């Protein structure tokens with residue numbers, strides 16, 4: 338049994354689907370199953386640091402092996418920001434739509450070929466006896482300035498990954514899982530989980 342350091346049911350379903358596809362038979366709990374849990378402050382400078390902060394806190398609280406992920410979008414023209422600030426790009430408490438619009442505005446008057454971007458996901462595993470593993474997945478692509486599609490979340494409507502003609506907002510869940518930063522990190526993590 339392992340705990341996923343998130344109470345987002347969408348993330349749990351996604352990991353369950355990816356790990357089942359990798360042939361892993363795991364019982365997954367979420368933090369919603371552990372009342373009284375207080376989320377740690379995510380003040381790391383990197384995705385890896387934040388994933389470890391979340392996984393350590395969950396392993397300590399639950400006594401179970403814990404997996405946490407941290408992810409975001411990085412844009413070359415913005416010196417690879419927003420990065421770890423992706424969820425709060427338009428300010429703490431601002432909506433995902435406001436952060437999306439701010440990023441679009443910041444890229445006004447630029448060319449598609451120059452709007453190089455990537456999604457990155459770091460995923461950490463921490464066991465109660467202190468073993469720590471971190472893996473990373475990257476989804477490279479470009480940004481469009483006209484949002485397209487309503488699948489996915491966050492910056493998906495403006496992100497076109499390499500080899501695709503449409504944004505992540507148009508891709509199905511299965512198509513996105515096969516290509517995504519989180520899918521890649523989760524499949525790499527499956528190898529460590531198999532050994533638990």
Ligand code: IMP
Pocket residue numbers: 406407408409410423424433456489490491492493517
């Ligand atoms: P977190 O890892 O759940 O904290 O997500 C960080 C933020 O990065 C999200 O709120 C989104 O703004 C952005 N992000 C991360 N992964 C994706 C994705 O797959 N699609 C769109 N936005 C994403």
